[in-house]
Amino acid sequence: MSKKVLIVGGVAGGASAAARLRRLDEHAEIIIFEKGPYISFANCGLPYYIGGTIADRDRLLVQTPKGMADRFRIDVRTKSEVIAINPDNRTVQVQSHERGQYEESYDELILSPGARPIIPDLPGKDNPLIYTVRSIPDIDRIKEQMNSDNNASAIVIGGGFIGVEMAENLKEAGLDVTLVEGNGQLLTPFDPELAASLAQEMEQHGVKLLFSQRVQGFQSREQGIGVELADGRVLAADLVILAIGVAPDTSFLQHSGVSLGARGHIMVNEALESSVPHIYAVGDAIEVTDYIHGTKTAIPLAGPANKQGRIVADRIAGLHSTYKGTQGTSIIKVFGMTGASTGSNEKTLKRLGIDYRTVIVHPGSHASYYPGSSAITLKLLFTPEGKILGAQAVGYDGVDKRIDDIAVAIHFGGHISDLAELELSYAPPYSSAKDPVNMAGYAAENIVTGRVQTFTYEQLSARQPEQSILLDVRSELEHRNGNIPGSLNISVDELRQRIHELDSSKEIWVYCQVGLRGYTASQILRQHGFNVKNLSGGYKTYRQAQFKPTLFFTENHDTKNGQNPVEQLPATKETSLEPTHPSLMKPLHIDNELNVCGLSCPGPLIQVKQKMDQLTDGQTLRVKASDPGFYEDVKAWATMSGSTLLQLERGRGGIIEAVLVKNTAQTVSSTKQTPEAEPASTMVVFSGDLDKAIASFIIANGAAASGRKVTMFFTFWGLNIIRKHQHQPVSKTGIGRMFNMMLPSSSHKLGMSKMNMLGIGPKMIRGLMKNNNVASLEELIQTAAEQGVEMVACQMSMDLMGIQREEIMDQITIGGVGYYLGQAAQANHNLFI
Numbered sequence: 001m002s003k004k005v006l007i008v009g010g011v012a013g014g015a016s017a018a019a020r021l022r023r024l025d026e027h028a029e030i031i032i033f034e035k036g037p038y039i040s041f042a043n044c045g046l047p048y049y050i051g052g053t054i055a056d057r058d059r060l061l062v063q064t065p066k067g068m069a070d071r072f073r074i075d076v077r078t079k080s081e082v083i084a085i086n087p088d089n090r091t092v093q094v095q096s097h098e099r100g101q102y103e104e105s106y107d108e109l110i111l112s113p114g115a116r117p118i119i120p121d122l123p124g125k126d127n128p129l130i131y132t133v134r135s136i137p138d139i140d141r142i143k144e145q146m147n148s149d150n151n152a153s154a155i156v157i158g159g160g161f162i163g164v165e166m167a168e169n170l171k172e173a174g175l176d177v178t179l180v181e182g183n184g185q186l187l188t189p190f191d192p193e194l195a196a197s198l199a200q201e202m203e204q205h206g207v208k209l210l211f212s213q214r215v216q217g218f219q220s221r222e223q224g225i226g227v228e229l230a231d232g233r234v235l236a237a238d239l240v241i242l243a244i245g246v247a248p249d250t251s252f253l254q255h256s257g258v259s260l261g262a263r264g265h266i267m268v269n270e271a272l273e274s275s276v277p278h279i280y281a282v283g284d285a286i287e288v289t290d291y292i293h294g295t296k297t298a299i300p301l302a303g304p305a306n307k308q309g310r311i312v313a314d315r316i317a318g319l320h321s322t323y324k325g326t327q328g329t330s331i332i333k334v335f336g337m338t339g340a341s342t343g344s345n346e347k348t349l350k351r352l353g354i355d356y357r358t359v360i361v362h363p364g365s366h367a368s369y370y371p372g373s374s375a376i377t378l379k380l381l382f383t384p385e386g387k388i389l390g391a392q393a394v395g396y397d398g399v400d401k402r403i404d405d406i407a408v409a410i411h412f413g414g415h416i417s418d419l420a421e422l423e424l425s426y427a428p429p430y431s432s433a434k435d436p437v438n439m440a441g442y443a444a445e446n447i448v449t450g451r452v453q454t455f456t457y458e459q460l461s462a463r464q465p466e467q468s469i470l471l472d473v474r475s476e477l478e479h480r481n482g483n484i485p486g487s488l489n490i491s492v493d494e495l496r497q498r499i500h501e502l503d504s505s506k507e508i509w510v511y512c513q514v515g516l517r518g519y520t521a522s523q524i525l526r527q528h529g530f531n532v533k534n535l536s537g538g539y540k541t542y543r544q545a546q547f548k549p550t551l552f553f554t555e556n557h558d559t560k561n562g563q564n565p566v567e568q569l570p571a572t573k574e575t576s577l578e579p580t581h582p583s584l585m586k587p588l589h590i591d592n593e594l595n596v597c598g599l600s601c602p603g604p605l606i607q608v609k610q611k612m613d614q615l616t617d618g619q620t621l622r623v624k625a626s627d628p629g630f631y632e633d634v635k636a637w638a639t640m641s642g643s644t645l646l647q648l649e650r651g652r653g654g655i656i657e658a659v660l661v662k663n664t665a666q667t668v669s670s671t672k673q674t675p676e677a678e679p680a681s682t683m684v685v686f687s688g689d690l691d692k693a694i695a696s697f698i699i700a701n702g703a704a705a706s707g708r709k710v711t712m713f714f715t716f717w718g719l720n721i722i723r724k725h726q727h728q729p730v731s732k733t734g735i736g737r738m739f740n741m742m743l744p745s746s747s748h749k750l751g752m753s754k755m756n757m758l759g760i761g762p763k764m765i766r767g768l769m770k771n772n773n774v775a776s777l778e779e780l781i782q783t784a785a786e787q788g789v790e791m792v793a794c795q796m797s798m799d800l801m802g803i804q805r806e807e808i809m810d811q812i813t814i815g816g817v818g819y820y821l822g823q824a825a826q827a828n829h830n831l832f833i
Contacts, residue, residue, distance in 0.1 A: 002027040005316060006092060006106040008082045009033070012302045013283030014112035015040040015063060016309030022072040024317035030074045031104065033094060035081035036135050039065055044302055046139045047162070050146070051169025060136060085109070085256040087276045108278050108316050111253075111266060112309065115246035115284035115300050124218030129225040130240045133162055142239070151238040152176055155227050157215055158243035159186040161332055164198070166241045167207050168335055178208040178235060180215060180227070182244075189330060189341050190392050193360075193457065193537070194379060196547040197394045201337040204649040209549035246300055248285040261287045265298050270322040272312050280315065282308035291325030292343055292389060292410065293352060299326045329407045336396055336654065340403035343390025343410050344381060356381050356389055358456065359443045360537030362514040363436040365398035369771035370428035374626070374654040377541070378402060380440045386416040386448045391440070396654035398436070405437045416444035443515070452522055453533035455509060457542040460484065468507040473521040474539070476829060477702045481636035484511060484542055492521045493695070504530055511535035511542070543632070588646060588659055591619040597626040597655065604630045605637055606783055608660070609705035612643060615662045620646065623658045634658045640679070640706040680709040682824045683831035688717030688744065689753035690762050690777065694769075696721075696833045697780035703829070704787040711827070712784075713820040714812075715794035718833075719801065720744045722781070722793060722809050743801070747777050785811040792820060 005021060007014045010032050018030050032039060040063035048054045065076035079097035086093070091103045117132035119125055131142050145151060152175060156167040159181030167179045179186075179202070185195040186202070186209075203209055210229075219226030219234065227235040248264045259267045259275035265287035272280050284300035286308070304326045314321035331340040349356045359380050364373040376395035382388050391406040393399045409418050419441030426433055434442075446452045463470065470487040472479050479489040490498050492512070502508060508530050512518040518534040525532040535542065594611050596604040604625045611621055623634070631648065638645040638660060647659035681703045685696050696712065704710045714722050720743055744750050752761040769776060775783065784791065792815040793808050805814060824830050 002029060003107040003316065004029040004105065005031070005108045005110065006104060007032045007110045007112060008092070009035075009112035009114055009283070010039040010076070011041065011043060011112070011114060011283075012305035013114075013309040014110065015068075016306045017110050017112065017282060017313045018068070018074050018309075019072055020310045020313035021316060022074060024313060024319070028316075030072075032068070032074060032076045033080045033082050033092075034076070034078045036137065037078050038136050039063060039068060039076045039078060041136055043134070046133055046136070047165035047169045049139055050142060050166065051172035053169070053172070057136075081252075082113075083252050085253065085258070085279075087257055087279065090278065106278070109280070110309075110312055110316075111258075111274070111279065111281040111285065112283045112305075113249040113252070113285050116249040117242060118245045118247050119242060120215075120244065122215065122217045123228075124220065127218050127220055127225055127240075129238070130218065130242055132242050133166060142241070145239050146170075146173060146175070150223065153224075153237040154178075154239050154241060155180060155235050155237040156241045156243060157227070158241075158245065159183065159211075160243060160245060161187065161330070163241070163243035164202070164332060164334060166243060167202065168205075168333075170241070171205060171207050175238075176208075177206075178210065178237070180210045180213050180229070180235070182212070182214050184212050187332065187339065188347070189328065189345060190339060190394075191346050191379065193541055193545040194339065194377060194392050194394050196544050197377060198332075198334045198337060198339045199549065200544075200547050201334050201650065203549060205335045211549060246284065248298070250285050261296070261298075263298065270324070271315055272308055272323055273315075280312045282312055288323070289325035290344075291327045293354070294325075295352065297326070297328075299328045301326070301328070301330060303329070327407060327410055329403065331400055331403070336650065337394060338396070338399040339392070339394045340399050341390070341392040342403050342407040343388070345390060345392065346381065349381065349389065354389070355384055357384060357444070357447055358382075358536060359440060359447060359454065360515065360541050361436065361439050361443050362537065362540055363434075363439045364432060365395060365436075366430050367428035367432050369768060371773075372397070372429075372626075376402065376436050377537070377544075378436050378440050379537075380406070380416070380419075380444055382416050382444055382448075384448070386444065388414050388416060388419070393436075398431070402436050406440075416441050416448060420445055443519075446519065452519055452526075454536040455533050456536055457545045460509075460542070463509060468509055469502060470509045471502070471511070471521070472539075473510055473512050473517050475699065476831070477699060477706075478513065480640075482539070482543065482632055484539065487511070492517045492524075495521055495524055499525070499528055502530065508532040509535070512538050514538040514540050589620060590622045590659065591615070592621045594621055594623045596630075597624055605633055605705040606701050606787070608634065608637065609641075609707075609787065612641070612660065612662055617662055620659055620661045623660070625656045625658070626654065627656075630658075631656050634660075637706055640708075642707070679707065679829075680711070680823070680827040681829040681831070682711045682713065682820065682827045683833060684820070685712055685714045685718035685721065685833050686716055687753070687833055688720040688750060690747075690750035690765065691753055692833050693718075693721045693747065693750060694765075694777050694780065696831075697777065697784055699831070700784050700789050701780060701787060704784065704789050708829070709790075709827075710784075710788075711790045711792065711820070711823040713792050713794060713815075713823075715797045716801070717743075719793060719797055719803055719808070720750060721747050721777075722791060722812050723747070723803070723807050724809055725778075747781070750777075781809070790823075794820075 005028055007018055014032055018032055021028060021030060042060045042062055045054055045060055065078060068074040068076045081095045082092045083095050084093040091105050093103055095101050117134055132138055154170045154175045154177050156163050156179045159179055164186060167177050171177045185192045186199050187195050199209060214230040215227055216230050217228040224236055224238045225240055250264050250266060257276050261267055266274055266281040266285050268274055268281050268286050272282055274281050283305040287296050287298055290297045308323055311321040311323050327342050329342040361378050362375050365376055366373050374396040376393055376399060378393045381390040388410050391403060393403050419437050422437055424435045447454055472483050472487040472489045473492040475491050476489060508525055510518045510521050510532055515538040518538060522532045522534045596607045604627055608623055642663055644661045644663055646661055650656050700710050700712055725748055792813045795814050795816050
């Protein structure tokens with residue numbers, strides 16, 4: 001005997017259940033009731049139709065009633081709302097647009113009513129310019145309003161997935177967009193430091209952000225709509241998108257006997273059966289089990305809804321499939337950036353009282369020497385014993401597959417050691433030999449095994465300065481570009497030589513840029529008897545966590561058709577909502593262009609310095625760079641050089657674009673007003689090792705590009721760096737000939753301080769530098785000379801080692817120790833390499 005199965009609601013869960021059931025049971029009678037006009041549509045694609053990415057509206061229609069009838073012999077009844085259920089009689093009451101009100105019987109009933117947008121009970125909530133995003137008719141109304149006259153601005157209320165996607169796509173459609181969020185961050189599935197990256201991406205693309213703001217009501221206007229904020233201001237726009245969340249659409253079940261949770265969700269077991277026999281439920285309207293913790297939760301995602309529909313069809317057809325729970329794996333596009341997460345975040349773990357650890361790494365999306373690599377920020381959460389609890393990632397490329405890898409590991413009860421051991425596909429365009437997932441596993445293993453202690457950026461406020469030392473182990477140039485207040489700077493490469501400067505009775509809090517050098521430094525210090533811990537995620541994470549929207553208010557400034565986008569309530573002064581980036585307020589005139597994509601630090605800054613030197617006062621330079629560090633580096637360089645940074649933003653694919661204007665006159669004027677000496681750096685280059693020579697010239701070029709006067713003093717083995725590659729034979733003493741036989745003949749023949757490997761090491765380093773677009777040592781020397789770096793060879797060392805002037809590069813000055821000391825006395829930065 002065939003079964004009669006009614007399905008309430010289509011889209012993901014209901015349509016999936018219907019199609020699966022027909023494949024399993026050719027004879028069942030299947031009827032779908034959908035209160036809207038469309039049975040199965042891509043609701044996740046609705047915002048992208050607004051932005052124009054999906055140009056053809058019909059592409060949103062996954063299946064039509066005719067298609068379901070022709071292929072699956074399913075009776076689809078649109079514009080038919082189920083308004084009540086009678087479980088005793090096994091009937092539903094239907095309100096149909098065509099047939100009026102009637103009853104339909106069932107043998108089995110599947111509930112897939114979905115969730116409805118939450119509309120708060122606020123004054124003015126019925127204003128016709130307020131829109132929600134749930135269905136194709138919703139999006140049609142928004143599109144129609146956007147295409148009408150005098151529509152240039154929108155306010156999105158809510159910073160969840162729908163709100164962020166709508167804000168992005170309204171901006172892509174050409175509207176001026178403001179997003180208002182009641183919390184202090186966007187996208188609450190992400191922890192604040194990762195959500196900040198996504199917020200910054202939105203702001204850099206021109207979306208204005210207002211955090212920690214509550215909406216109190218709406219005002220009708222002659223043109224547009226006003227949005228009242230709790231602090232008394234009023235935002236003005238042409239339309240409002242309300243996206244503050246969803247609630248299960250289950251009001252029709254109030255007297256059915258079907259058990260509902262505290263928030264109205266249908267309660268089901270692992271077979272997705274409700275509390276009433278023969279009634280199943282799937283999708284956004286049900287309460288599910290958290291796969292990791294076994295607690296009850298509600299996660300409105302399309303993926304789980306489709307799987308649940310399939311499982312219910314299995315159960316009705318006699319298969320014993322069960323639903324194990326939901327991890328909440330999700331992903332979002334935010335302009336050029338991607339954010340993805342799986343499992344639990346910190347807020348959930350704290351709420352449940354679960355002890356956990358975290359680690360943050362910043363690996364490249366693929367091999368750094370292959371063009372197009374960009375950084376991924378990957379956060380892993382795990383128990384003290386190492387069981388994986390969750391993960392989050394943001395970046396421009398490769399985020400999805402890393403979170404998917406970890407989601408699979410969580411599904412199978414994975415341990416952090418599993419991440420370290422995973423064998424993942426590798427080729428330079430796609431990944432690295434140590435994939436970011438492996439790197440996260442390695443870092444977590446170090447914590448679990450006790451090889452390193454870590455601290456987070458949040459714990460910095462609890463540090464007691466009298467009992468601890470905050471140590472920055474990056475280079476001096478990086479430290480000057482930005483640092484955590486109160487930190488001492490000793491480069492990791494100098495740490496062993498300067499370890500006596502640290503008080504062993506104090507705890508050492510170490511940090512570097514991303515955490516790797518900090519780990520190395522902590523290992524050095526730990527083995528010298530120090531109590532030390534390393535900042536997880538490094539300065540990059542700390543800096544990102546400090547992000548605050550740069551929105552500010554200026555008085556009486558019109559930005560839209562004479563309307564004030566932000567006003568005070570009546571009887572108070574009016575203000576205006578404006579972005580800080582000048583590029584978003586008026587077009588910029590560009591005199592010169594510079595593309596340094598593919599170059600690694602300090603290459604981009606050197607190119608900028610050289611190009612700016614060629615400009616006259618008032619001329620502008622637009623620079624495009626792919627090195628992630630350039631974003632902060634160019635800000636520091638502009639400050640040090642006296643240039644004005646007119647614009648700085650990240651575009652698609654992580655490409656950074658900066659616009660600078662030359663201000664020589666202003667710089668000279670400001671210099672004359674201060675009694676401080678000109679910034680200067682000196683360094684003694686004692687080593688003749690290739691790696692140390694490269695480091696010396698990178699620092700020298702970076703300092704020179706920042707406007708510093710640089711003097712390099714080459715002595716003893718360091719003289720080998722500046723010997724000519726080819727020169728005429730010169731007469732030497734016996735000692736001179738002996739040194740000539742033992743020492744490298746030029747920079748091309750320098751060996752490595754570590755891993756020389758009978759000469760293979762230097763070739764490997766030079767090959768990596770070439771593949772990674774890092775200038776060679778010889779190019780760095782030439783660039784330093786062109787930038788005015790003063791290079792001095794020690795006369796005394798030359799005499800002792802029998803090196804003649806003819807063997808030294810032409811651009812090198814010959815001088816004595818006294819000359820160097822004179823330069824060092826005037827410098828505020830001295831290095832010994």
